[in-house]
Amino acid sequence: MLSRLKAYFFDHPQSTASIVRRTMGEQFPHYRARYGVAAIFMAITAGATAAMAWLMRDAVNGIFVDQQVMAIWVFGGLIIALSMAKGLCTFVQTLILQRIGNAIVASIQRRIIDKLLHLSPGYFARSNSNEVVHRMNNASQAPAALTNMIVTSVGSDLLTLILLVAVMAMQDLLMTGLALVITPAVIFGVTRLVDMMRNLSSDEAAGMVDVYTAAQETSAGISVIKSFRMEDAMRTRAGKAIRGVELKRNAIARILNLTAPLMESLGGVAIGIAMIYAGWQTIEAGKTPGEYMAFIAAFLLAYEPAKRLARLRLNIERSAKISQMVYSLLDTPEEPPDLPEATPLEAVTGQVSLNEVTFSYSRKARVIKGVSLNAGAGEMIALVGPSGGGKTTLVNLIQRFYEPDSGEILIDGQNIRLVTRASLRQHMAFVSQDAFLFDGSIYDNVLCGRLDATEDEVIAAVKAAYAWDFVAQLPQGIMTPVGEKGILLSTGQRQRLTIARAILRDAPILLLDEATSALDNESERMVQAALRRLMEGRTTIVIAHRLSTVRRADRIYVIENGKVAEEGTHDSLIKQKGVYARLYMGDAFDRYDEAVMEAAK
Numbered sequence: 001m002l003s004r005l006k007a008y009f010f011d012h013p014q015s016t017a018s019i020v021r022r023t024m025g026e027q028f029p030h031y032r033a034r035y036g037v038a039a040i041f042m043a044i045t046a047g048a049t050a051a052m053a054w055l056m057r058d059a060v061n062g063i064f065v066d067q068q069v070m071a072i073w074v075f076g077g078l079i080i081a082l083s084m085a086k087g088l089c090t091f092v093q094t095l096i097l098q099r100i101g102n103a104i105v106a107s108i109q110r111r112i113i114d115k116l117l118h119l120s121p122g123y124f125a126r127s128n129s130n131e132v133v134h135r136m137n138n139a140s141q142a143p144a145a146l147t148n149m150i151v152t153s154v155g156s157d158l159l160t161l162i163l164l165v166a167v168m169a170m171q172d173l174l175m176t177g178l179a180l181v182i183t184p185a186v187i188f189g190v191t192r193l194v195d196m197m198r199n200l201s202s203d204e205a206a207g208m209v210d211v212y213t214a215a216q217e218t219s220a221g222i223s224v225i226k227s228f229r230m231e232d233a234m235r236t237r238a239g240k241a242i243r244g245v246e247l248k249r250n251a252i253a254r255i256l257n258l259t260a261p262l263m264e265s266l267g268g269v270a271i272g273i274a275m276i277y278a279g280w281q282t283i284e285a286g287k288t289p290g291e292y293m294a295f296i297a298a299f300l301l302a303y304e305p306a307k308r309l310a311r312l313r314l315n316i317e318r319s320a321k322i323s324q325m326v327y328s329l330l331d332t333p334e335e336p337p338d339l340p341e342a343t344p345l346e347a348v349t350g351q352v353s354l355n356e357v358t359f360s361y362s363r364k365a366r367v368i369k370g371v372s373l374n375a376g377a378g379e380m381i382a383l384v385g386p387s388g389g390g391k392t393t394l395v396n397l398i399q400r401f402y403e404p405d406s407g408e409i410l411i412d413g414q415n416i417r418l419v420t421r422a423s424l425r426q427h428m429a430f431v432s433q434d435a436f437l438f439d440g441s442i443y444d445n446v447l448c449g450r451l452d453a454t455e456d457e458v459i460a461a462v463k464a465a466y467a468w469d470f471v472a473q474l475p476q477g478i479m480t481p482v483g484e485k486g487i488l489l490s491t492g493q494r495q496r497l498t499i500a501r502a503i504l505r506d507a508p509i510l511l512l513d514e515a516t517s518a519l520d521n522e523s524e525r526m527v528q529a530a531l532r533r534l535m536e537g538r539t540t541i542v543i544a545h546r547l548s549t550v551r552r553a554d555r556i557y558v559i560e561n562g563k564v565a566e567e568g569t570h571d572s573l574i575k576q577k578g579v580y581a582r583l584y585m586g587d588a589f590d591r592y593d594e595a596v597m598e599a600a601k
């Protein structure tokens, strides 16, 4: 039973103890020397704090009881020197700790980026991008906070507390014992109050959201509210939220206003008792007032470190929980590595064929159910069919974002499972429908098609994609920044730049996910022309949405429900009067560009 419990708390990968152990194990060794230096400064600070309290005895006795002039200079000077030493050491030690903390955050962020780059695309399909950003920005701080928290509490707070208690014990054992019993109880009581208040505050914030929502909905939805006579319902709902917030605020006020007077009274009671006891001891038992001054000074100085230590467990738990968010990301399995016997794909003509490929994203549902298709070198084949049929999945499989469950994908007769991923993707260019651009200049965005291209080659690609006209007119020309995701450009311009990127790549195989929405006349014609230029002499597999594209295809594969339902040319498929003919009649294709082309003739 006990070992089971121990296993749960200490060996369970998500227990606080294991997260703390992992964090310390990963981080501490790298910074051992620097932590050592920080610990020296912490020890000096703790020593100076205790020494100040300890000096109180001789200072008070020397100056106030015995009235020695020398004592004024000696103790005054010592206190000044100690305070300055303490300030300096605190500065150095916190600076070292923060710099270690920053280094830890940076190393975690580097690991996250590296991880993201190695995860399979499936991970991103499943996860929320805001969450990835949150882990990168905020959660990455937690392991650093955790490490520094532990080092500080052991090296600084605990040491200071021990030294101060020692100073107290040297003055009066009985009172020290009493303080050790009562103070922790008071501190825990106060921390409980603080926690209660924190919970109430977050409840209050949640209630405030309801109040805001009510106000916002009332103003935005007033016509609906009026016409459906929802005034009373709205008033009741808002009223409940408002009343809830009011009650929470009263509770907060109660605690908030209780804490300060409570602490003050308790402090006063403590001082009163100490005074009675100390006075009695001095007058009746011959002790010196200095001893009690030293005791009180040590007691007061111990309050801050003791309070921090009391909250330590809670803070560790919170940071550990956040650290776990980082670790769960870092522990996600990566894209499986290339096979050990993998070879680079041989320079290819670009013939692509799929043999009886099956695939499922999860065990539950098979998405691709035995697809065979063939794109001869330089051919253009179109994948069409109802949404959800599996077209995008096939394109993902050809890029080996996922591995088929059975069947094989061959490029010039080589199974892509047996070649290196890098060489495979080297031979392909992918143009997605969303025309994704990175935050950077036009030049950078085209250059990422082939990083070793010269400036002339980049410009040639931009020209080939019919993008030079607008690029040349921009204030900074090809060096113009495109803004985040390219928002500074129009959709048609972005599409032509992604086409330029693919032209520059000059890969024998082109994968194209045609945009679903048509552009205005002019842009549409330019994009179509750029695409035709791009397809020239390449094997192209296009997920087609435009009638003009399917008409030009050497072969059309109708993908329905994970299978090839029909294949053939536009004319032969129309004659079959099957799925394709129905799609054609049923307006599944964008005829807009067709109309534009007709009109242009």
Ligand code: ADP
Binding pocket: 122, 125, 126, 361, 362, 367, 385, 386, 387, 388, 389, 390, 391, 392, 393, 394
């Ligand atoms: P199409 O491109 O023809 O519209 P998809 O290839 O996108 O079809 O999708 C085929 C099927 O696979 C759909 O049922 C879809 O819900 C499912 N699917 C697509 N992507 C994923 C994914 N990442 N995880 C699980 N299921 C997916």
Ligand code: MG
Binding pocket: 388, 391, 392, 393
């Ligand atoms: Mg799709």
